[in-house]
Amino acid sequence: MTSTVPQGVAPSALARALDAFTAELGAAAVISDPAELRQFRDPYTYSESDEFDAVAAVMPTDVEQVQAIVRIAGEHGVPLWTFSQGRNNTYGGPAPRMRGSVLVNLRGMNRVLEVDTDLAYAVVEPGVRWFDLFDALQAAGGDLWPSIPDLGWGSVVGNSLEYGIGYTPYGDHARNVCGLEVVLPDGSLLRTGMGAMAGNAAFHTYPHSFGPSFDGLFHQSNLGIVTRMGWWVMRRPEAYAACWARFRGYDTLGEVVDVLRGLMLDRTVENHPLFNRGVDVDEQGNFHLDPDGEGWSARFALYGRESLVDAQYAIVQEALQAVPGVEVARRTFAGDDLTGPANHDERVQRGVPDMDLLDPRMLPYGEVTGHLDFSPIGPAKGEAVVRLEKLVRSVYARQGRQYVNGLYLSPRSALHISTTFFDPRNEQQTAAVYAGYTELLEEVAAIGYAPYRTNLQHMDQVADRFGFADHAQRRLAERIKDALDPAGILAPGKSGVWPAHLRTPRS
Ligand SMILES: Cc1cc2nc3c(=O)[nH]c(=O)nc-3n(C[C@H](O)[C@H](O)[C@H](O)COP(=O)(O)OP(=O)(O)OC[C@H]3O[C@@H](n4cnc5c(N)ncnc54)[C@H](O)[C@@H]3O)c2cc1C
Numbered sequence: 001m002t003s004t005v006p007q008g009v010a011p012s013a014l015a016r017a018l019d020a021f022t023a024e025l026g027a028a029a030v031i032s033d034p035a036e037l038r039q040f041r042d043p044y045t046y047s048e049s050d051e052f053d054a055v056a057a058v059m060p061t062d063v064e065q066v067q068a069i070v071r072i073a074g075e076h077g078v079p080l081w082t083f084s085q086g087r088n089n090t091y092g093g094p095a096p097r098m099r100g101s102v103l104v105n106l107r108g109m110n111r112v113l114e115v116d117t118d119l120a121y122a123v124v125e126p127g128v129r130w131f132d133l134f135d136a137l138q139a140a141g142g143d144l145w146p147s148i149p150d151l152g153w154g155s156v157v158g159n160s161l162e163y164g165i166g167y168t169p170y171g172d173h174a175r176n177v178c179g180l181e182v183v184l185p186d187g188s189l190l191r192t193g194m195g196a197m198a199g200n201a202a203f204h205t206y207p208h209s210f211g212p213s214f215d216g217l218f219h220q221s222n223l224g225i226v227t228r229m230g231w232w233v234m235r236r237p238e239a240y241a242a243c244w245a246r247f248r249g250y251d252t253l254g255e256v257v258d259v260l261r262g263l264m265l266d267r268t269v270e271n272h273p274l275f276n277r278g279v280d281v282d283e284q285g286n287f288h289l290d291p292d293g294e295g296w297s298a299r300f301a302l303y304g305r306e307s308l309v310d311a312q313y314a315i316v317q318e319a320l321q322a323v324p325g326v327e328v329a330r331r332t333f334a335g336d337d338l339t340g341p342a343n344h345d346e347r348v349q350r351g352v353p354d355m356d357l358l359d360p361r362m363l364p365y366g367e368v369t370g371h372l373d374f375s376p377i378g379p380a381k382g383e384a385v386v387r388l389e390k391l392v393r394s395v396y397a398r399q400g401r402q403y404v405n406g407l408y409l410s411p412r413s414a415l416h417i418s419t420t421f422f423d424p425r426n427e428q429q430t431a432a433v434y435a436g437y438t439e440l441l442e443e444v445a446a447i448g449y450a451p452y453r454t455n456l457q458h459m460d461q462v463a464d465r466f467g468f469a470d471h472a473q474r475r476l477a478e479r480i481k482d483a484l485d486p487a488g489i490l491a492p493g494k495s496g497v498w499p500a501h502l503r504t505p506r507s
Contacts, residue, residue, distance in 0.1 A: 004034070004055040006079050006100030008501060014055065017076035017102070021058050024068045029108075032056040040086065040103055042095035042456060044370040046430040052095040052456050054081065057103035063181070063189065063227045069104060070225065071187035073489045080104050081491050082225050084126035084158035087151065090373040090419070091162065092456040097493035098502070104225060106157075112136035113228065114204075117143055121178065121204050121232045126157040130353040137233065142336065144233045145351035147171050150344075152353025157229050161219050162453055165408055165415065167349045169270035169303065170234050172410065179203040180215055181228035185485035190214070190224070204230025220453070221477070222491035223484050234351075237303040241313055241332040242346040245298045247325050250390060253296055254382030255323045257409065260298065261380045263319060264411040268312050271349060273300035275407035301349040302330075361421070370424040372433050373417055374440045376449045380414045388416050388449060395443050396420065399436045415452065434458075441465070463496020478503070 005011050022030045031037060032055065042052050060066045073080050081101040086094025094103060110127030117140055122133060130152040137144045147166035149159055158164075160173040170176050180192045190196075192215050195203035207215075218224050247256060253275070263269040278295030302312045313330055320326050333340040333350070341347045344356040362369045378388045385407065396403050401420050408415040418440075422433045434457055441461060444450065450465045451458075466473055477497045481488070488499020498504075 004050070004053050004100045006055065006098060009077055009079075009100070013076045014078055017072055017078040018056055020072040020076070021056070021069060021102075024072065025058060025060060025065055029059040029061075030056060031059075040094040040105070042089075042093040043368070044090055044093070044372065044424060045095070045456075046427050047368070047424045048427070051099060052092070052097070053099055054096050054103045055100045057105050059105045059108050061108045063183065066104070066106075066109075066183045066225055066227055067187045067189065070183055070185060070489070073102065074186065074487050077487055077489065078102055079489055079492050080225075081494075082106065084155035084161075084226075085129055085153065086158070087154040088158060088162065090371045090455065091453055095456060097456050097459060097491065101492070106155075106225075106227075109227065115140040115144070116204075117141060119205055120144055120235055121230055122146075123179075123204055123228060123230050124156050125228060126155060126226060128156050129153055130156065130159075133231075134351065134353050142338075143236050145236055146231075146233050147173065147176065148348060148351050148353045149173075150348060150357045151355055153355060156231055157226055160229065160231065161226060163219060165272065166351075167272055167274065167301070168234055168351055170232065171272040174219060176232040177215060177229055178205065178207045178232055179230035180218060180226055182218055182224035182226050184224050185487070185490045189227075217480070220495045222494040222497055223480065224490070234303075236335045237305070237309075238335050239304065239306040239309045239332055240335055240341075240350055241302040241309050241330045242341065242349055243300050243302060243313070243316065243328065243330040245300075245320050246327045246329075247296055247323070248294045249296075249325070250294070250386045252323060252325055253389070254386045256296075256298060256320065256326060256382075257380065257385045257414070258382040259319050259323060260300065260409060261382075261411060263316060264380075264409070268302075268315050269300050270303065271301045273298050273409045275405075275409070277405050299345050299349070306332075361419075364421040365423040365425075368424055370422045370430065370433070371419050372422065372437055372455065373419050374437055375415060375417045375451045375453055376444045377452045378414050378416065378449050380409055380412050385414050385416075387447070388414075388444065391443060391447065392416060392418050392440065395436075395440050399432075399439070401433070401436060459493060460496045 005014050037054055058069055079098050079101040081096030082104040083094045084106045106126040109125040111125045114123040130148045133146050133156055147168040147170035149164055149166050160177050164173045165171055179195045182190045193209045194200040194206050260273050275298045302309045317328050320328050341350050378384050403418045403420040406417040422429050424430050445465045451462055454462045481497055482500050488501055492499055492502050
């Protein structure tokens with residue numbers, strides 16, 4: 001294994017930075033032992049690879065310590081990589097894009113700072129997990145429901161900054177963000193929107209700004225460390241119905257997408273339907289498709305007063321069952337019924353976090369099972385959805401690889417997630433899976449699509465696809481990067497944006 005000192009940093013400068021971190025935070029909050037650092041590897045890269053190893057991890061407990069860390073890193077030119085819970089599995093976990101970075105582990109900043117039950121929002125520190133937010137909302141009376149992703153162990157802040165998704169009407173998590181506090185690369189502190197005025201009570205209630213709005217700059221970016229986030233949640237409805245549509249075949253898929261899009265645009269269905277092709281993995285790691293792999297299910301939910309949910313369901317049933325071969329079913333619960341929603345599908349659409357989805361995904365190779373998710377975005381039109389689904393299926397078939405899929409519908413866009421499984425202890429197999437991802441990327445780019453989020457290995461390759469006007473968007477990101485972070489210390493390479501001194505010349 002080669003030294004983990006980051007490229008372009010003198011070992012003496014790194015040593016001085018580590019000493020300064022220790023003086024500032026205390027020895028217990030600075031980890032540099034390689035064995036201890038292994039807990040922060042990307043669990044889904046080849047297990048013996050050192051490509052994304054960190055040199056140290058620091059664990060601040062307040063904003064002032066985050067500011068001190070950034071200032072020390074700037075003084076010594078040491079790259080930092082931030083995570084909030086670091087559960088970004090399949091997109092890198094807690095590991096840094098640039099080898100030798102110092103991890104800023106924010107798990108210790110885990111307070112829910114405020115819950116406003118009248119205005120339906122919470123204010124969280126970065127280490128707050130979905131489990132913690134749920135508990136805080138329950139403690140505040142249970143009148144508020146969070147939107148949550150499939151696994152409860154991640155953070156509200158990290159997930160939302162990555163444009164993460166959930167399954168209630170508030171499932172587009174980046175849109176729930178209202179008012180950020182951010183440590184900038186020079187160590188100064190910014191509050192966005194109304195929060196730019198000290199003491200403004202609309203900080204977490206009005207999402208825009210006086211003048212330009214900067215919140216979007218901190219999503220999937222390397223321009224700051226978010227230390228506080230306002231986050232909108234939904235009011236508990238009187239009733240909630242978990243619904244399913246089942247059907248067969250890609251032609252029907254296209255029709256169901258079109259019907260559900262119409263129901264979403266007219267706001268009969270307000271959450272985000274999730275489609276799956278019939279597939280399962282057994283304890284031997286074998287995938288089971290239904291005989292021809294053509295069986296589909298779509299889950300979605302209805303929320304509101306009981307009479308409204310009944311009326312919405314009648315409309316949905318009529319519209320979906322007009323498509324030949326579609327069956328529709330539902331289970332309805334009172335809004336305050338916590339235990340009735342018994343399975344993961346019912347819980348996740350009601351905002352009750354769990355970890356149930358991980359177990360079946362460990363069957364192929366046990367606890368170490370690696371997943372690689374490919375997640376391109378397309379428009380929410382039946383024809384386009386079917387074309388992209390079939391293309392992805394044909395590439396996996398050519399590679400001889402099996403996968404599970406999830407198609408996440410919004411009123412105007414469709415997120416096509418496919419997951420393939422591998423053994424990260426097997427170098428050849430792991431390399432083949434990542435090479436297969438490159439092929440998927442090329443194939444969908446050829447028809448004009450790209451992922452919304454990616455793993456460490458493919459950040460540059462995905463960024464390369466966004467080439468309009470000679471990569472005008474990336475060049476703008478680089479100009480902002482150079483202005484805010486001239487020493488290039490914050491998350492070099494995140495989303496394909498590198499600081500000037502690490503940028504490779506492009507033709
Ligand atoms: C089986 C399975 C199911 C999944 N289901 C879902 C799902 O339903 N929805 C979904 O969205 N994802 C899903 N994921 C992906 C992932 O697990 C989640 O998105 C998870 O919440 C991300 O981890 P985190 O919240 O701990 O983020 P982190 O790992 O803490 O952060 C993610 C990234 O955000 C940036 N970042 C984090 N904190 C900060 C900060 N304070 N300031 C600046 N930048 C920061 C960093 O670049 C970091 O790498 C799933 C993954 C698996 C394996």
